Amino acid sequence: MSLDRIVGQERAKAQISAWFASQRLPHAVLITGQEGVGKRRLALELAKAINCRQMPGVGCDSCSSCTKAESLSHPNIHILLPLPTGSSRSGSDAEQFAALRETALDYLAGGSTSRSGSNLPKDHILLLQREMSFAPTEAPKRVAVIFAADCMQKAGANSLLKILEEPPRHAVFLLVSSAPDRLLPTVVSRCQRLPLRPLRAEEIRAQLMEQGLAPERAELASRLAVGNRLPPANVGGEEFDAMRELVERFIDSALSGAEEEYWALLEALGGRPDKQRMEGFLGLCSAYLRDIFLIGLQRVSQVANTDREPRLKNWSERIDPRRLDGVAESLDAAFESQRHNVSPQLLLADIWHQVRRSGSVNA
Ligand SMILES: [Zn+2]
Structure with missing residues (x-):
């Protein structure tokens, strides 16, 4: 180059x-x-x-x-x-x-x-x-x-x-x-x-494809980076897929109130995940919640995780959108606090409970 x-x-x-x-x-x-x-x-x-x-x-x-x-x-x-x-x-x-x-x-x-x-x-x-x-x-x-x-x-x-x-x-x-x-x-x-x-979405896409990323991955990365807080470089290898699975299990477990699953997830995330890993996790969480919100508003074209539409619809039906504000607030607080070395467990527990609360109406 x-x-x-x-x-x-x-x-x-x-x-x-x-x-x-x-x-x-x-x-x-x-x-x-x-x-x-x-x-x-x-x-x-x-x-x-x-x-x-x-x-x-x-x-x-x-x-x-x-x-x-x-x-x-x-x-x-x-x-x-x-x-x-x-x-x-x-x-x-x-x-x-x-x-x-x-x-x-x-x-x-x-x-x-x-x-x-x-x-x-x-x-x-x-x-x-x-x-x-x-x-x-x-x-x-x-x-x-x-x-x-x-x-x-x-x-x-x-x-x-x-x-x-x-x-x-x-x-x-x-x-x-x-x-x-x-x-x-x-x-x-x-x-x-x-x-x-x-960068604009199309610039991110072009840049990632120049680096050799497959077109559908580059598309996902550009969607996750624009309007979310996820550096596009994070969307690439197996690490990203594993992180995505963790986040999906996190949301699932909160919506079904499965506490043992929550503890298993913490372990999978690493007892004391470093900031980079925490930022990746929180960034993906934010992206998913934004998507759930957009699906609820029928704005499917703006969704970032386009390959997860059925799952997003399912979540959206189980969540009270009025309570997503609480989740967004705890995510914002977590982004800020993890910079100051607040225990990741505390931050994640708060988010998990907020997600759980947002789904409790229909539970
Ligand atoms: Zn030269």
């Missing part, structure tokens, strides 16, 4: 072109936008475009610089991303970067970093600082890409701030964040913002 093949984001791409055309590439760029809009890909493509030999500013995707960048083995492109606390960070600088490269390859392929208990440690920022101070070896610039930059703790952020205050002439820092309000304001003020906007 290259910058010009990124789906959507015309404004961001125009901004990048303007930087290159005027030869005024900022030394620090903050790429923001919701989960799933393509920030990771854009950051990597920008890093590539900065160093491409054939088509600087766009990226040719075939020169040796682009090839190395794609496999994250470019000597002048350095990647940082949050790692679970306690993970080993020993070894020489080169060994540490090699370990990061493996994690980053998985992350760029759509893998997730577990944000809970993860951070961007200060020693990695210092590692980056050392590396960025050297002149680039085979390209015009050294580029640092810092994914999920908001996971930086204060000590790390302060170290980064020092580098951004007096950046080496040949250095470009690309910070990526879906929660820029959690960054130090002094760091943000040193960066040029590059906001990515939410």
Whole structure:
């Protein structure tokens, strides 16, 4: 892929072109936008475009610089991303970067970093600082890409701030964040913002099909992402199918008041599911409840889980739509609370009881 093949984001791409055309590439760029809009890909493509030999500013995707960048083995492109606390960070600088490269390859392929208990440690920022101070070896610039930059703790952020205050002439820092309000304001003020906007359904579909997803999956993903809170990247493999089954059993068990089933589900979800998993579960729950509501209003064309229509009809007949507000409220509260490490069991129990209440009228 290259910058010009990124789906959507015309404004961001125009901004990048303007930087290159005027030869005024900022030394620090903050790429923001919701989960799933393509920030990771854009950051990597920008890093590539900065160093491409054939088509600087766009990226040719075939020169040796682009090839190395794609496999994250470019000597002048350095990647940082949050790692679970306690993970080993020993070894020489080169060994540490090699370990990061493996994690980053998985992350760029759509893998997730577990944000809970993860951070961007200060020693990695210092590692980056050392590396960025050297002149680039085979390209015009050294580029640092810092994914999920908001996971930086204060000590790390302060170290980064020092580098951004007096950046080496040949250095470009690309910070990526879906929660820029959690960054130090002094760091943000040193960066040029590059906001990515939410994708439209057809753009999501096109993007996923470009990544090799089957058309019906891409369609489902785009429907779940628009109007719901589910990053489209989550709709893909077996993990998604398993999660979907869990959510369906969750709603079923609540509507039939089957408490043992509820406990079995908690176990299947994992005693203490991480935030990513919880967000996936809650996002799917929201999507299903929205669908139940839409089916009740006969607005079938707006339903996301189109392949589950009979089941949705069945649920809709058993639920009092006036009580769905209570469910929506507890889902909103759960989204907010799980960010603050409230026990997932407590949050799920509340949602389960609200779903049960919404169905109790006809029980
Ligand atoms: Zn190239």
